[in-house]
Amino acid sequence: MADLQPLRVAIVGLGTVGSGVAKILLENSQHIARRSGREIDVVFAIVRDPTKPRGVTLPDGVLATSFELMESPEIDVVCELIGGTTTAGDVVRQALNAGKHVVTANKALLCEQGDELFQLAREKGKTICFEAAVAGGVPVIEGLSQSLAANQIQSIEAIVNGTSNFILTEMLDHQSSYEDAVARAQEKGYAEADPTMDVDGTDAAQKLTILAQLAFGTKASLNDFPRQGIDKLKLADLKYADELGYRVKLLAVAKRNGDFLELHTQPTLIHDNLPMAAIYDAYNMIEIEGDAVGKTWFSGMGAGQMPTASAVVSDLIDLAVGRAQQTFPLLDLWGQSEPLRILPAEKIERRYYLRFHAIDQPGTISSIATILGNHEISIASCIQHEFEIHPADSGEGKASIVPFVVITHTTTEGQMRAADEELIQCDAIEPDYLRLPIQD
Ligand code: NAP
Ligand code: HSE
Secondary structure: OOOOOOEEEEEEOOOHHHHHHHHHHHHOHHHHHHHHOOOEEEEEEEOOOOOOOOOOOOOOOOEEOOHHHHHOOOOOEEEEOOOOOHHHHHHHHHHHHOOOEEEEOOHHHHHHHHHHHHHHHHHHOOOEEOHHHOOOOOOHHHHHHHHOOOOOEEEEEEEOOHHHHHHHHHHHHHOOOHHHHHHHHHHOOOOOOOOHHHHOOHHHHHHHHHHHHHHHOOOOOHHHOOEOOOOOOOHHHHHHHHHHOEEEEEEEEEEEEOOEEEEEEEEEEEEOOOHHHHOOOOEEEEEEEEOOOEEEEEEEEOOOHHHHHHHHHHHHHHHHHOOHHHHHHHHHHHHHOOOOEEOOHHHOEEEEEEEEEEEOOOOHHHHHHHHHHHOOOOEEEEEEOOOOEOHHHOOOOOOOEEEEEEEEOOEEHHHHHHHHHHHOOOOOEOOOOEEEEEEO
16 A cells, blocks of 8 residues: 555535535545555645635635646546536536546536546546445446346336425325425435426436446437326325325336337336335435346445545545546447437336315216327226315316326327317316326
8 A cells, every 4th residue: 555656636626516526635644545455635626616615625726717627747537526417517528538537426417428438538547436426325337337237127116306206205205295395305405406397307317327238238318208297296186196095206117118118207106115206305215126136225325425435435435546447438339339229209108196176076087088098098997086176165167176096008209199188178177287197
């Protein structure tokens, strides 16, 4: 250990994750040096505003504002922890061009520009490590790309957005309003700078594209598969699901379906007896099924300062030890064989939860059933409670509105989409009709 030079790091972006990385590297330096066989030194922490409190005490001379410092011969690795895709992309390119390895937690960047950046890394003979980009502190990238490398992966089903899972837990278990739950997720440092990316399903879908490429070699972009967030759910939906024996989770799925890859990211009713249903708060779970190993489950904190920083530092330790080179070629390895093609969304087969706010008048249920029947969608069960809005509150002469929930038998996304077009035109139904898939 004494003979090896320290690994010298520039952290770019000292927000939630960057400050956590600096804290671990400074506070656990001796432990890390023992595990790495050499020291890992923070040489520069590059920020926009050097006067802003960072929650970490850095040695003199470390805090800096110039991106030029990334190119210094005193630096071996750049940790890009800014987020977003514009400046962050420039930082990664500048670092690689200057001959530095890169560690990033930025799934948005890898999803959008991964091909170009990994190509550049290969040309420069450098590594991009990204354990923190999927599921925060959970070591799923290493698990998938190294520990399960013997397997042909059959499926990945994953809760990979901590913010959404936290919001869904807060709403159902603590009766929080949606808005309060979003604000708490932001306070706790789980949410993206723009939390829209968390709640509209974008963040989970970006992570799914990374997992799908690692597992199946399929390069998907966000418009290639169904993506829906938790932002249209109401507390009542979580309660109806609970009544039916399900928990609603934002579920990202990539699975072999014949010669195709089925991909989607949607809030899904997960049966109570499945392990995924028990994942609460900002915890993530990734279920990976391999042909040899069977099902494996990776679970832990998927967001937040220290869990995410733990994953970033583990990448730095891999670089210090010299075993990190293995991670990036895997993304490209698949280029040599035929990757699975994405299954057209219309062909995805599942059961569905349909929630209507329907006008409480003769014939409403028969209109819904007729539309579903016309598209050969069979009803497995339904719930209708007493009126949600009392006639006295709905305005003179107006009928009351009742929630009406239908569970279908297995049908295709294509049949459901065709039925949706008629359902949203139906006068007996309010426009806030919601459809979610079911996982039994
Ligand atoms: P954050 O708290 O918003 O921190 C971002 C940092 O980058 C801030 O320090 C910000 O500076 C700095 N920054 C932004 N634009 C910059 C620019 N143009 N030049 C210099 N610095 C700039 O974000 P975060 O939560 O730490 O997330 C960082 C990355 O980790 C993102 O890619 C995110 O997706 C990923 N990630 C986050 C989590 C999590 O739980 N938070 C988990 C996994 C992955 P100021 O401080 O001056 O504003
Ligand atoms: N905003 C992300 C989440 C951070 O909530 O999961 C982890 O990538």
